[in-house]
Amino acid sequence: MKPVKNWLLASTVATLLAAPTVSTANSDLEKLTQNPANWASWGGDYAGTRYSKLSQINTQNVKNLQPAWSFSTGVLRGHEGGPLVVNGVLYVHTPFPNTVYAIDQKTQSVIWEFTPTMDADVTIPVMCCDTVNRGLAYGDGKIFLQQSDTVLTALDAKTGKRVWSVQNGDPKLGMTNTNAPIVVKDKVITGISGGEFGVRGFLAAYNIRTGALEWKGYSMGPDKDTLIKPGKTTTWQDGKVTPLGPESSLATWQGDQWKIGGGTTWGWYSYDPKLNLVYYGSGNPSTWNPVQRPGDNKWSMSLWARDADTGEVKWVYQMTPHDEWDYDGINETVLVDQEVKGKMHKTIVHFDRNGVGYTLDRETGELLVAETFDKSVNWLTHVDMKTGRPDVVPEFSTEHNGEDVNTVGTCPAALGAKNQQPVSYSPQTGLFYISGNHLCMEYEPFEVSYTAGQPYVGATLNMMPAGADVMTGKKDGTTNLGQFTAWDAKTGKIAWSNKEQFSVWSGSVATAGGVVFYGTLEGYLKAVDAKTGKELYKFKTPSGIIGNVNTWEFEGKQYVGVLSGIGGWAGIGIAAGLDDGSDSTNTEGLGAVGAYRSLGSYTKLGGTLTVFALPN
Amino acid sequence: MNTFSTLARYLIFTGLSATAITTQAEDKFRVCADPLNPPYSSKDLSGYENKIAALFAKQLGQQVEYTWLPSRIGFIRNTLKAENDNGEGYKCDVVMGVPAGYDLTETTKPYFHSTYVLLIAKGRGWDDISDPSQLANLPLQRQEALKIAMFDRGPGTAWLQKNGLLEQGVPYQSMTGDSQHNVAMQIDKDLRAGLIDMVILWGPMAGYVESQSPKGSYTALEMKSTPDMKFDFSIAMGVRYGDNDRKQQLNELISKNLPQIQTIISSYRIPLLPIPAQPAAKDDDD
Numbered sequence: 001m002k003p004v005k006n007w008l009l010a011s012t013v014a015t016l017l018a019a020p021t022v023s024t025a026n027s028d029l030e031k032l033t034q035n036p037a038n039w040a041s042w043g044g045d046y047a048g049t050r051y052s053k054l055s056q057i058n059t060q061n062v063k064n065l066q067p068a069w070s071f072s073t074g075v076l077r078g079h080e081g082g083p084l085v086v087n088g089v090l091y092v093h094t095p096f097p098n099t100v101y102a103i104d105q106k107t108q109s110v111i112w113e114f115t116p117t118m119d120a121d122v123t124i125p126v127m128c129c130d131t132v133n134r135g136l137a138y139g140d141g142k143i144f145l146q147q148s149d150t151v152l153t154a155l156d157a158k159t160g161k162r163v164w165s166v167q168n169g170d171p172k173l174g175m176t177n178t179n180a181p182i183v184v185k186d187k188v189i190t191g192i193s194g195g196e197f198g199v200r201g202f203l204a205a206y207n208i209r210t211g212a213l214e215w216k217g218y219s220m221g222p223d224k225d226t227l228i229k230p231g232k233t234t235t236w237q238d239g240k241v242t243p244l245g246p247e248s249s250l251a252t253w254q255g256d257q258w259k260i261g262g263g264t265t266w267g268w269y270s271y272d273p274k275l276n277l278v279y280y281g282s283g284n285p286s287t288w289n290p291v292q293r294p295g296d297n298k299w300s301m302s303l304w305a306r307d308a309d310t311g312e313v314k315w316v317y318q319m320t321p322h323d324e325w326d327y328d329g330i331n332e333t334v335l336v337d338q339e340v341k342g343k344m345h346k347t348i349v350h351f352d353r354n355g356v357g358y359t360l361d362r363e364t365g366e367l368l369v370a371e372t373f374d375k376s377v378n379w380l381t382h383v384d385m386k387t388g389r390p391d392v393v394p395e396f397s398t399e400h401n402g403e404d405v406n407t408v409g410t411c412p413a414a415l416g417a418k419n420q421q422p423v424s425y426s427p428q429t430g431l432f433y434i435s436g437n438h439l440c441m442e443y444e445p446f447e448v449s450y451t452a453g454q455p456y457v458g459a460t461l462n463m464m465p466a467g468a469d470v471m472t473g474k475k476d477g478t479t480n481l482g483q484f485t486a487w488d489a490k491t492g493k494i495a496w497s498n499k500e501q502f503s504v505w506s507g508s509v510a511t512a513g514g515v516v517f518y519g520t521l522e523g524y525l526k527a528v529d530a531k532t533g534k535e536l537y538k539f540k541t542p543s544g545i546i547g548n549v550n551t552w553e554f555e556g557k558q559y560v561g562v563l564s565g566i567g568g569w570a571g572i573g574i575a576a577g578l579d580d581g582s583d584s585t586n587t588e589g590l591g592a593v594g595a596y597r598s599l600g601s602y603t604k605l606g607g608t609l610t611v612f613a614l615p616n
Numbered sequence: 617m618n619t620f621s622t623l624a625r626y627l628i629f630t631g632l633s634a635t636a637i638t639t640q641a642e643d644k645f646r647v648c649a650d651p652l653n654p655p656y657s658s659k660d661l662s663g664y665e666n667k668i669a670a671l672f673a674k675q676l677g678q679q680v681e682y683t684w685l686p687s688r689i690g691f692i693r694n695t696l697k698a699e700n701d702n703g704e705g706y707k708c709d710v711v712m713g714v715p716a717g718y719d720l721t722e723t724t725k726p727y728f729h730s731t732y733v734l735l736i737a738k739g740r741g742w743d744d745i746s747d748p749s750q751l752a753n754l755p756l757q758r759q760e761a762l763k764i765a766m767f768d769r770g771p772g773t774a775w776l777q778k779n780g781l782l783e784q785g786v787p788y789q790s791m792t793g794d795s796q797h798n799v800a801m802q803i804d805k806d807l808r809a810g811l812i813d814m815v816i817l818w819g820p821m822a823g824y825v826e827s828q829s830p831k832g833s834y835t836a837l838e839m840k841s842t843p844d845m846k847f848d849f850s851i852a853m854g855v856r857y858g859d860n861d862r863k864q865q866l867n868e869l870i871s872k873n874l875p876q877i878q879t880i881i882s883s884y885r886i887p888l889l890p891i892p893a894q895p896a897a898k899d900d901d902d
Contacts, residue, residue: 121685121795122795127690173789174793196689254777254782254785255785257787286768291777292769292774292777294777
């Protein structure tokens with residue numbers, strides 16, 4: 001294997017332009033996120049709650065909402081993430097080629113724009129599922145863009161001029177990036193994509209002023225790589241928080257397989273300033289055929305808490321040991337203080353692709369609640385609260401069934417009971433709002449040529465509606481592919497759930513006005529009552545929505561904005577032209593094309609930001 | 617997009633079949649290929665797939681036109697099934713090598729059959745190995761010295777796993793993002809450098825590695841398929857689903873030229889097996 005080159009020294013463009021002190025950058029961003037006029041990070045705040053204290057738009061008047069203005073991004077692929085709003089300026093990003101626009105809200109005109117130089121012929125062939133980007137980060141007077149080609153770029157927020165850039169990975173090894181970075185203190189934190197190529201995942205922190213690498217923690221490998229401290233770093237096992245022994249990751253892989261182990265980190269990151277811990281999830285283990293990688297494959301599919309200054313792991317918890325279904329564990333982690341079983345905890349809440357909603361103590365990693373948030377989920381009976389492990393149903397184990405067997409009716413499908421679309425949380429209701437998928441899959445291993453002409457053992461994926469009730473799991477013959485569900489993370493119970501025709505691939509936002517907003521794949525922006533789920537408003541934007549709805553205030557008025565632009569995994573059939581309308585293309589896009597075929601009747605390509613407000 | 621492309625296909629194919637014989641001479645033989653994927657294809661046209669494409673084009677009185685893209689996930693989507701920028705037709709029409717029964721394309725009849733081989737570098741202490749099964753039965757001390765390449769999802773890795781040899785595997789990515797090196801080139805380099813002593817490699821790639829060194833540098837042992845582990849595969853050409861005229865045309869060319877095709881392929885030191893009768897097409901699309 002080729003060593004990862006030290007790109008850092010070669011390509012860092014260091015500057016020392018009037019740099020503010022370390023603590024200022026951090027408290028600045030914290031202050032910015034505390035003012036609801038801004039939307040200064042992907043989650044609205046460090047905790048990733050996607051909650052806004054704004055209440056001008058409320059359950060009574062939301063029915064009067066109108067589009068106020070819109071802006072075409074000029075890009076046709078899938079638009080994930082959402083706009084940042086900092087001190088009145090709006091920052092919009094696009095999928096590849098990753099153009100960034102700074103927009104003056106008063107005139108709705110472009111202040112500056114920046115398009116990085118990237119080689120499409122090099123970058124696009126290594127991006128598996130669409131050329132998405134999940135958004136920007138702000139801090140220290142800079143906008144941080146994680147480019148598709150792994151270059152992390154810092155732009156002057158006022159002028160759009162590049163201040164520095166650094167190579168975060170090696171595209172030659174199949175590394176790409178799609179995540180939104182996060183600014184913590186004097187660092188900007190980012191991850192890596194490329195699990196299909198066997199990329200070993202990591203989280204990396206770069207100096208906010210110079211781009212110099214401060215620390216890098218891998219998902220698997222020796223302790224010196226993962227930054228796990230044996231005897232100090234803990235995990236949940238035997239019913240208690242237990243220190244890890246030495247080389248806890250290596251012990252769960254055969255030979256050197258951890259070197260191409262996957263566990264990529266392309267989701268969202270959150271931060272607790274008081275505990276000084278960064279939280280995130282790691283993805284599926286590589287070598288897709290589970291038979292070929294015996295063991296738990298730690299620490300793929302895990303939740304992580306790392307010290308923001310050093311990267312040292314405080315605790316780690318594996319959700320899906322020895323994954324057999326591609327239940328990538330990268331979904332966002334929300335940090336909320338709640339009372340669970342009579343005791344207040346600083347909790348972390350995570351809705352995994354595997355269909356389980358987890359509540360853990362974020363200080364210690366203690367497992368508090370683990371329940372399925374869609375009762376059609378059937379690959380496990382339950383999570384054993386003592387061992388922390390799922391009790392897997394053999395009928396739905398692809399490994400148990402063997403390579404010649406079509407494993408039918410496994411729920412959820414590989415795209416998960418929820419994918420990357422972030423949830424929101426309202427302290428008013430104490431509920432989490434989950435944008436969900438409601439699909440099952442057939443999973444049949446088979447032989448194909450993939451690369452370098454090597455026939456190999458792969459898998460055909462067919463996805464279909466779950467056809468079962470979210471609340472009870474009873475088969476009901478329904479054909480909806482999506483659900484929007486309100487969840488009590490203190491008890492692991494569903495409060496209410498709305499059916500959606502297609503997966504809800506948009507991140508929601510909850511507001512002090514008692515309203516929750518989300519987008520649909522057909523392109524509707526919807527507003528529902530946070531307490532009951534009652535639909536209060538909908539408007540069809542120019543294209544399907546896989547972006548996150550954000551809200552902010554400008555000159556005393558509350559705005560709601562969302563990027564539309566169909567694509568992503570669910571929309572890949574449309575975005576990449578995979579679908580020729582025949583059954584033979586059902587399994588393309590890793591099975592998404594067949595399941596989402598009718599989507600093309602509802603929406604077409606095109607990136608647009610639509611901004612909504614109440615009429616004057 | 618969907619409606620448009622269906623309509624475009626309809627127009628193109630009805631047009632083609634009505635005037636197929638008269639217009640085909642003016643057409644180009646349009647191939648989707650990897651610009652650097654020895655021994656299959658290369659921009660300098662040194663691959664065996666390039667040679668076969670040239671042979672076919674010549675017989676059709678056409679010129680070969682290439683659409684180049686690295687062969688990775690999304691290759692078919694971005695070449696064979698990608699429409700031209702002007703919205704007229706597709707970027708290319710034929711993928712020269714896909715496994716028979718590949719489900720991302722319609723496949724022609726197979727034109728060769730090869731197998732994985734265990735390729736052992738000579739003079740490294742493994743010269744006594746004359747059958748792959750010997751590796752599984754080595755004394756522990758010798759087994760621990762083994763450095764053998766393994767690939768994600770390759771049958772070689774499955775074989776190592778079954779024989780308790782995963783600990784000895786040196787893992788490789790089965791595809792890279794590197795447009796300057798393909799996997800066969802990397803394996804060739806690492807075998808020479810002694811990073812690995814042996815590898816279970818698909819026939820064409822094994823042939824490539826052997827061809828880069830003086831004759832007799834390697835021992836190549838054929839891997840034998842068992843009911844639960846398949847090492848030999850038939851290779852065909854891929855066309856878009858529904859492109860039946862082209863499939864028919866290619867099938868005729870393959871039948872007519874089979875001996876010549878096999879001569880080209882074996883000149884690349886690729887192990888060739890008799891092409892077996894193909895199983896009925898898998899009925900998994902409905």
